[in-house]
Amino acid sequence: MRLLPAVAAFALAALLVVALVQSRGPGRAGPRVRPPLKVTGGVRYLYPGARRRLSLVVWNNRGFRIRVVSLTVRVRNAKRGCGRRYLKVARFHRSLLVAPHGFRTTELRVTMLPSAPDACKRAVFPLRFTARGRRA
Amino acid sequence: MKAACVLFAAAGALLLPGHGDAAWSVGRSGTGAIGSKTMPAAAPAAPTGSVSSHDVTVSWSASKFADGTNVPSYIVKRYDAITNALQTTLSACSGNVGATSCVEHGVPTGSWKYTVTPAAGVWRGTESAKSATVIVLI
Numbered sequence: 001m002r003l004l005p006a007v008a009a010f011a012l013a014a015l016l017v018v019a020l021v022q023s024r025g026p027g028r029a030g031p032r033v034r035p036p037l038k039v040t041g042g043v044r045y046l047y048p049g050a051r052r053r054l055s056l057v058v059w060n061n062r063g064f065r066i067r068v069v070s071l072t073v074r075v076r077n078a079k080r081g082c083g084r085r086y087l088k089v090a091r092f093h094r095s096l097l098v099a100p101h102g103f104r105t106t107e108l109r110v111t112m113l114p115s116a117p118d119a120c121k122r123a124v125f126p127l128r129f130t131a132r133g134r135r136a
Numbered sequence: 137m138k139a140a141c142v143l144f145a146a147a148g149a150l151l152l153p154g155h156g157d158a159a160w161s162v163g164r165s166g167t168g169a170i171g172s173k174t175m176p177a178a179a180p181a182a183p184t185g186s187v188s189s190h191d192v193t194v195s196w197s198a199s200k201f202a203d204g205t206n207v208p209s210y211i212v213k214r215y216d217a218i219t220n221a222l223q224t225t226l227s228a229c230s231g232n233v234g235a236t237s238c239v240e241h242g243v244p245t246g247s248w249k250y251t252v253t254p255a256a257g258v259w260r261g262t263e264s265a266k267s268a269t270v271i272v273l274i
Contacts (some may be wrong), residue, residue, distance in 0.1 A: 039166035045203050046172040048257020054170065055219070087170060110170060121259065123176035131165040133157035 012134055036060045037098075039071065039129035046087075049114040053067035053107040054089060058131065065136035073108065074128040081119030097136055124131040142252055173201050175254060179262035183212075183250050185270035192248070194229060195237040199254040207254040207261065209234045217247035217269040236264060247271045 036041045041056035054073070060066045071092040075084040090109040112120070183196035199207040209232035214223045220237050224230075229238040232255050248270045254261030 035165060037165050037238075040168055041166075042168040042170060045201070045205070046170060047201070047208070048259055049208060050256070054168075056168075071159055071165075075245040078172075112172065112257075116172075116257055116259075118259060123172045126168060126169040127168040129166045129168065 012123040035058065036062045036066060037068065037131040037133050039131050041129070042127065043110055046110070046112040048112055048120070051109060051111045052114055054110045056106050056108065056129070057103050058096060058098055058105045058106065060101060062135075063100045065100060066098050066103075066133040067136040068098060068131055068133045070130075070132040071096075071106075072130045074130070076126040076128070078120065078123035078125045081117060082123045084125060085113075086116040086126055098133075161197075173203065175256065175259050175261040176201060176207065176261070180210075180252055180254060180264045182265040183252050183267045184258055185248070185250050185267050187243075187272055190241070190243050190245075190272055192240045192243045192272065193237060194240060194252075194267070196248050196252045196264065201242050207256060209255045210236070210241070211253040211255050211260070213251045213253070213263070214239060214240070214243075215249045215251070215266060217249045223248070243272050245272050245274050 038059040038061060039056055041054060042058075043052045043054045046052055056071070058068055058071070073089045073092075075087050075089060077083045089110045092106070092108060094106065096104050096106055142249075180199040181197050183194050185195075186193045194212055196210070199210070201207060211231075212225050212229040212233055214225050214229075215221065216223060226240050226242055229240040249266040249268070250270065251264045251266055253263040
């Protein structure tokens with residue numbers, strides 16, 4: 001019977017640790033907790049004046065439907081002399097509903113400005129996506 | 137034990153599904169990339185020219201990017217066939233031409249040669265070889 005309080009205390013401590021990790025919230029979770037939304041995508045073969053569709057895949061890592069309410073794309077400079085100012089990415093205006101553990105695709109229009117210099121030949125502009133969603 | 141039970145209940149409440157899931161402001165959600173092309177390395181074939189009075193129709197074959205799509209525009213240049221001096225290209229062939237032919241109107245009497253250079257915005261490809269001589273008579 002002396003063992004019971006010790007076991008209970010151990011179980012309680014473990015439970016609290018798990019609760020603490022979860023209470024940090026999505027997006028700032030610990031190493032084993034995946035963010036609820038994951039966004040991937042890209043486009044190739046741009047040139048000055050060209051307009052292309054940036055294809056995006058939005059993944060739902062949760063077991064319930066998520067409505068994506070905002071999705072922003074941050075473009076970073078490609079290389080010296082080829083800054084992000086030479087690209088224009090349209091804003092995401094839609095409301096996207098993603099099934100539990102499913103994915104949806106969407107597109108944003110991207111344009112390389114005609115003034116993009118020679119430094120932008122064979123350039124790669126890294127992108128960073130930020131999505132905000134709510135449980136649907 | 138009472139205290140333990142209360143703590144258990146509190147921890148359980150924190151673990152309930154949906155905690156913190158009502159609305160999110162997620163930080164980084166993923167990464168991607170946008171890539172660009174470069175101009176075709178090969179020069180286009182020399183253009184051809186045909187004369188009708190003082191109008192010269194210049195035609196050439198399309199130049200392609202590495203992925204097989206056509207270059208969007210071309211710069212047409214006219215040279216004096218004897219001195220090789222670059223001339224000012226006249227209307228309908230001046231600036232960026234978005235087709236594979238154009239008609240230069242009001243070309244002065246003389247003998248001329250033409251070249252085309254692929255262009256995309258401010259990017260320029262390799263200039264073609266000169267066309268055969270085009271003679272514009274009085």
